[in-house]
Amino acid sequence: MKWAEFRVHTTQEAVEPVSNILHEEGAAGVAIEDPKDLVTEWSVKFGEVYELSPDDYPTEGVMVKAYFPMNDAFERTIAEVKDRIKGLVAFDIPIAPGTTGYVEVNDDDWANAWKKYYHPVKVTDQIVIVPTWEDYHKKDHELIIELDPGMAFGTGTHPTTVLSLQALEESVKKGDAVIDVGTGSGVLALAAWKLGAERIHAYDLDDVAVTSARENFKLNDAENKIQIAQNNLLNGIEANSAHVVVANILAEVIVTFTDDAYRVVKPGGTFITSGIIERKEQLVKDKIEASGFTITAVQRQEGWVSIIAKKVNE
Known part of the structure; x- marks a missing residue:
């Protein structure tokens, strides 16, 4: 052919x-x-x-x-x-x-x-993204995520994904419940699992993305550790059910569900957003704060922005 x-x-x-x-x-x-x-x-x-x-x-x-x-x-x-x-x-x-x-x-x-074009890349202090066909000798402190970029929606090396992974590394604690909204390749859900989260749900509206993420979970022996489902953002997700919600998607989409994110994040929990171009930063900040979150950190890389926000204890 x-x-x-x-x-x-x-x-x-x-x-x-x-x-x-x-x-x-x-x-x-x-x-x-x-x-x-x-x-x-x-x-x-x-x-x-x-x-x-x-x-x-x-x-x-x-x-x-x-x-x-x-x-x-x-x-x-x-x-x-x-x-x-x-x-x-x-x-x-x-x-x-x-x-x-x-x-x-x-x-x-x-x-x-x-x-x-794909080789092992260390994207945070701990996390290394390794293509499935590459040999990589892990160092003691490193967390390895294997991906097949042929079927993935994100290889883990784009600035928006790197910013999300760095924010997860700072935010996720052992035993946390984490929700990955718009999971794509599933790399953020995999990172949450590697960082010690125990109840992880990954959602995407696109059935192709759901299939891709599921295959990547299998590659990492995580298919029984991460729940994957087709869903429209956080529609129908239980209130106060996640310590961390992470969303690496377009700014225009993020601003449509910040209220839902506030409902779903536990008091004291974290909402991580990425996929935001710099000129949309203030738009997203305003909407996140209007929903009740307190912004605690903003990170930038190559014209992209990630925002870490907290839901204050109620």
């Missing part, structure tokens, strides 16, 4: 939403690369095949790559992908230039080509 290596040149802010779209549309693997490292590859290997010319290869921004089977549904799938990426603008996510292109690759080539 022929496969297409499909590329999207976009902004850092759009990396995770674009990656999610590619996964949802059936990509067999997704990789994020620094385009400045690949000018020669683009010019020599892809110059006559891609819709873009070598001169269009970016010196700024991010290139997101995905692999799709070139079957009867391919053209329809790519058209849908392009439409959905353009639709991100409606959520105030800059995608410019949003240019796309693809090249045909052989079945034997695509399966391993994207893996070269």
Whole structure:
């Protein structure tokens, strides 16, 4: 079978939403690369095949790559992908230039080509993200999370995820109940478990994400430790049921359920939010405080913000 290596040149802010779209549309693997490292590859290997010319290869921004089977549904799938990426603008996510292109690759080539972009990464003082095919010798204090980025919605290395993991490391205590809202790959739920949480629930509205997270839980022998379910944010979740609620999703979504988060977090508990671009920081802060939380910390990385808030004892 022929496969297409499909590329999207976009902004850092759009990396995770674009990656999610590619996964949802059936990509067999997704990789994020620094385009400045690949000018020669683009010019020599892809110059006559891609819709873009070598001169269009970016010196700024991010290139997101995905692999799709070139079957009867391919053209329809790519058209849908392009439409959905353009639709991100409606959520105030800059995608410019949003240019796309693809090249045909052989079945034997695509399966391993994207893996070269993923290696073990230490994302906090304790947590190390390790791709399933990599050997890694753990140090005594380290907590290892294995992920298969081919099926994951988040590899653990994007700034929004790193900020979330760092906040969890600061907030989770042994025996805590933790809820991961919009779990994606399940990496945050896995981190909570590794950090000693005992009652962990992971929710996502997308059934593809639920399947991906469940597979990653199995990879880490955590399928019986973390409860995964399809759910719309915190709808229907019991009040005062979590010591920590973590949500790494768009700012526009976070502001819609801060009241629910306040209801679900136990008195004295913590609400962690990430996925917030800097220009939306105040919007989210205002809504979190309006719901009754007290903001205790704000962390920033590469234009992204995470907010840690507490529910004061009642």
